[in-house]
Amino acid sequence: MSIPEKGSDPFRQGKKHNENDLPPKGQTPFRHLQHLFMTADNYETIPNFSAGIDGLLPAIAQDHVTGRVLMMAWMNRQAWDETVQTGQACYYSRSRKSLWRKGETSGHRQRVVKLQIDCDADCILMQVEQIGSACHEGYASCFFRSVNPDLSIVIQEPRLVDPSQVYGPR
Amino acid sequence: MSIPEKGSDPFRQGKKHNENDLPPKGQTPFRHLQHLFMTADNYETIPNFSAGIDGLLPAIAQDHVTGRVLMMAWMNRQAWDETVQTGQACYYSRSRKSLWRKGETSGHRQRVVKLQIDCDADCILMQVEQIGSACHEGYASCFFRSVNPDLSIVIQEPRLVDPSQVYGPR
Numbered sequence: 629m630s631i632p633e634k635g636s637d638p639f640r641q642g643k644k645h646n647e648n649d650l651p652p653k654g655q656t657p658f659r660h661l662q663h664l665f666m667t668a669d670n671y672e673t674i675p676n677f678s679a680g681i682d683g684l685l686p687a688i689a690q691d692h693v694t695g696r697v698l699m700m701a702w703m704n705r706q707a708w709d710e711t712v713q714t715g716q717a718c719y720y721s722r723s724r725k726s727l728w729r730k731g732e733t734s735g736h737r738q739r740v741v742k743l744q745i746d747c748d749a750d751c752i753l754m755q756v757e758q759i760g761s762a763c764h765e766g767y768a769s770c771f772f773r774s775v776n777p778d779l780s781i782v783i784q785e786p787r788l789v790d791p792s793q794v795y796g797p798r
Numbered sequence: 799m800s801i802p803e804k805g806s807d808p809f810r811q812g813k814k815h816n817e818n819d820l821p822p823k824g825q826t827p828f829r830h831l832q833h834l835f836m837t838a839d840n841y842e843t844i845p846n847f848s849a850g851i852d853g854l855l856p857a858i859a860q861d862h863v864t865g866r867v868l869m870m871a872w873m874n875r876q877a878w879d880e881t882v883q884t885g886q887a888c889y890y891s892r893s894r895k896s897l898w899r900k901g902e903t904s905g906h907r908q909r910v911v912k913l914q915i916d917c918d919a920d921c922i923l924m925q926v927e928q929i930g931s932a933c934h935e936g937y938a939s940c941f942f943r944s945v946n947p948d949l950s951i952v953i954q955e956p957r958l959v960d961p962s963q964v965y966g967p968r
Contacts (some may be wrong), residue, residue, distance in 0.1 A: 674951065686856045696865070697923055700858065711928070742944055743944060744944045745942060745943060746941050747933050763917050767917070769917075771914040771916050774912055774913060778883060779844055
């Protein structure tokens, strides 16, 4: 896997990597997590796609300014690689069984501002700059409905765009 | 499935259910999503666990005040039911193959303030009040590491608690 050239890194901003943040090789305070602290030699295993179901891990997109959770979708290794290399969110579509370059049809792209992985390296969190609406239903977030304790649901917000204008009639 | 008694609803706060927010029966502006607009007769299918892999759906916990994403774990129908009924986050542990009442050992419980589902009803988002640290590694969030474009990682924050003090030595 190729690493983006220096200066061309699409989401390099904010805190730089600090060598002191990584435990010395072969000596980690979290011994059972040692496999997660990768060096240049073995970084390929971040995140741990072999822990996913069918090699897929959940990836969460969160608005980098408001903190709103916009959507959850799936990534395989290839989608992750493309996301890292382009700085644009790329998922794997389980229904279409192919890479899903978010916004390819709608223009509603997600520029990745920050990438994070969880403690078990089996979930991905992206801080993104969302162009347009994240949801294919035309809402700012896929989580446009809340569920009451009696399991009735409430639509919380207006649509931003008419999906038929973006994707054509269904 | 039983509905919590009125007055005992653990997370009933904020916006009340408004009949006008739901489309009239049999007449929805989102016809293809009609199955998602449940009435008292058929609410059992929210969320749509049959769409999950092995009946499991991803559930995201987000701090209801700061908006920080704390963790992602899995729910099956039973975990969802318990979460709704108790107002405390309950997941399904894939490794232990059993319900995982978050905080049962550590005391680091998550009180559910708000429940949301996404457009396809196959992902759950919870706004929670987190007691202690969400992560079993002792961090406030499981997403305590960020990934640089060169795939090196940075631990962003100090631990809140020593896991061995919470869970015993490993």
